[in-house]
Every structure is written in structure tokens, then in C-alpha cells.
Amino acid sequence: xxxxxxxxxxxxxxxxxxxxxxxxxxxxxxxxxxxxxxxxxxxxxxxxxxxxxxxxxxxxxxxxxxxxxxxxxxxxxxxxxxxxxxxxxxxxxxxxxxxxxxxxxxxxxxxxxxxxxxxxxxxxxxxxxxxxxxxxxxxxxxxxxxxx
Amino acid sequence: xxxxxxxxxxxxxxxxxxxxxxxxxxxxxxxxxxxxxxxxxxxxxxxxxxxxxxxxxxxxxxxxxxxxxxxxxxxxxxxxxxxxxxxxxxxxxxxxxxxxxxxxxxxxxxxxxxxxxxxxxxxx
Numbered sequence: 160x161x162x163x164x165x166x167x168x169x170x171x172x173x174x175x176x177x178x179x180x181x182x183x184x185x186x187x188x189x190x191x192x193x194x195x196x197x198x199x200x201x202x203x204x205x206x207x208x209x210x211x212x213x214x215x216x217x218x219x220x221x222x223x224x225x226x227x228x229x230x231x232x233x234x235x236x237x238x239x240x241x242x243x244x245x246x247x248x249x250x251x252x253x254x255x256x257x258x259x260x261x262x263x264x265x266x267x268x269x270x271x272x273x274x275x276x277x278x279x280x281x282x283x284x285x286x287x288x289x290x291x292x293x294x295x296x297x298x299x300x301x302x303x304x305x306x307x
Numbered sequence: 308x309x310x311x312x313x314x315x316x317x318x319x320x321x322x323x324x325x326x327x328x329x330x331x332x333x334x335x336x337x338x339x340x341x342x343x344x345x346x347x348x349x350x351x352x353x354x355x356x357x358x359x360x361x362x363x364x365x366x367x368x369x370x371x372x373x374x375x376x377x378x379x380x381x382x383x384x385x386x387x388x389x390x391x392x393x394x395x396x397x398x399x400x401x402x403x404x405x406x407x408x409x410x411x412x413x414x415x416x417x418x419x420x421x422x423x424x425x426x427x428x429x430x431x
Contacts, residue, residue, distance in 0.1 A: 187391045194384040201377065206421065211428035212373065213365050217354035220347070237344065244337040251334060276344045283351045291354065298354035 182246050189239045196236040218300040221289035225302065230284050237280040245273040321407045329386050332379035339376055370429030374422055381417050385410040 203223075208214040223229040248269050256262035290303035317323055349357040363369055389406045393399035399406075 186387075187394065190384070190387040190391060194388070197380055197384070201380065201421075205373075205377075205425060205428075211425055212370060213428050213431075215361055215364070217350060217357045217361075220350050220357070221354075224350075240340055241344070244333070244340055247333045248337050251330065272341065276341065279348055280344050283348045287351055294354045298358060 182249075186243060186246060189243045192235070193239050193243060196232065196239065199232070200236060217298050221287075221300045222302075224284065224287055225289050225300070234281060234284050237284070238277055241273050241277050241280075245269050321404050325386055325389070325407050325410075329383060329390070332383040335379050336376070336383060365429065367429060370425070373429075374418075374425060377421055377425070378414065378418050381414045382410070385413055 204215060204219075205211045208219065224233070249266050252262060252265045252269065256265060290299055296303070296305060346357075346360050349360055364373070386407070389403065389410050392406060393403050
């Protein structure tokens with residue numbers, strides 16, 4: 160079977176910026192940021208606290224998100240990880256799907272899930288109340304005012 | 308293919324297997340990420356709801372799966388740096404094989420540093 164290459168000597172012309180290239184660049188820029196963000200996330204949540212994973216509960220998360228530093232840290236991680244991961248999954252889907260309709264549906268679903276989780280996560284980080292009314296005091300961080 | 312062939316430049320070698328591992332670890336982390344954003348979102352529901360779900364992360368089986376997750380994060384992150392160096396460093400392609408073994412060595416070293424403490428936490 161022969162492959163027909165039309166006008167092989169003419170350079171590709173683009174009427175618009177190449178989206179695929181921006182995706183490629185994004186992976187390489189977000190990657191190093193994600194290494195720092197996630198390594199510190201793992202160290203501060205699983206290594207530093209006494210008990211590691213066993214120490215993680217609502218009070219622990221509330222204690223972290225009481226500081227804007229960790230809110231912004233986790234926000235950056237949320238956005239970059241989801242976009243990086245979704246774009247990676249898009250590459251995988253592009254590699255293994257045979258039918259264009261299937262490919263488009265999967266890629267569309269990926270970005271739908273990505274947007275929904277970015278929206279959800281962003282709302283959770285910024286509307287989060289570390290001392291919700293009515294919660295059992297022993298589940299809350301120690302800085303919450305004691306409820307009688 | 309001739310039996311005298313020493314294989315191809317890519318297939319069956321470090322270039323291929325590093326790519327396979329990068330892909331498997333990436334897909335695994337993506338699905339964990341979906342779950343992790345959802346479980347963390349429970350802090351917005353109630354402290355009790357979050358604590359119930361996060362308790363499953365402290366069970367022996369999931370605790371051990373977390374070791375796999377950390378290994379995946381370490382390998383994927385470091386191999387991602389290797390890929391970036393292959394693309395942007397003038398000698399990147401020349402040293403891609405050596406860089407792969409550096410990636411594996413650092414991955415193993417960091418994993419060995421992390422695993423004992425985590426295992427003790429999970430099983431105590």
C-alpha cells in the first residue's frame with residue numbers, strides 16, 4: 160500500500176496558532192511545578208506529621224487551609240495536576256482510539272470531568288469553613304471556639 | 308526480520324520501557340486524582356463525612372496501594388524531567404539511556420527513604 164503525500168515540498172501553513180504545540184509546552188512547564196507541589200504535598204501530609212497517613216482527618220485539613228499559603232498551594236496543585244493529567248489522558252485516547260466519534264466523545268468527556276473537578280475543588284478550597292456550626296467539637300481543629 | 312538483526316533503535320529498549328512506565332503511572336495517577344479531589348471535597352460536607360472516607364486510606368490494603376502511588380509519582384515526575392531534558396538539552400538524546408538509570412536510582416532511593424516510615428504508620 161502506498162502512501163500519498165500531497166505537495167511534499169511545501170511547508171505547513173497555519174492560519175492559527177498550533178494548539179498541539181501549546182499543549183506540549185504546557186506539559187513541560189507544568190511538570191517541574193507539579194514535582195515541587197506534589198513532593199511537598201506528600202512530605203507535609205505523609206512524612207512530617209506524627210503518624211503520617213493516620214494523622215490525616217478533618218482537623219488536619221482545616222488546620223492547613225486556615226493558612227492562605229496552603230489554600231493557594233493546593234489550588235495550584237489542583238489546576239495544574241488536573242490539566243496536566245487530562246492532557247496526558249487525551250494523548251492516550253488519541254493513540255488508542257480507532258473511530259473518530261469515539262475519540263471525540265472521550266476527549267470531550269475528559270475535559271468535562273476536568274472542568275467539573277477544577278470548579279468543585281476551587282469552590283471547596285475557598286468556601287471551606289474550618290469550624291462548621293453543629294459539628295462535634297472533637298472532630299474540629301483546636302483553634303475553633305469551644306461550643307457549649 | 309533477520310536473525311542477525313540487533314533489534315531496532317527503540318523497541319524493547321530503555322526508550323520503549325521508560326515510555327510504557329510513564330504512561331501506566333500517568334494513567335494510574337489520573338484516576339487517583341479524580342478520586343482524591345472528590346474525597347477531599349467532603350470537607351465541605353461535614354467533618355464526620357470526611358473522617359469516615361479518609362479512614363479508608365488508613366486500612367492496610369489502601370495503605371500499601373499508597374506505596375505504589377508514591378512510587379508512581381516519583382518515577383513519573385523524574386522521568387518527566389528526563390523527557391524535558393531530551394527535548395531541550397543539546398546532549399539530552401545522547402544521554403537518554405544514562406538519564407533513565409539516574410531516574411530509576413533516584414526513584415528507588417527516595418522510595419526506600421519513604422516506605423519504611425509509611426509502612427510503620429499504616430500498620431501501627
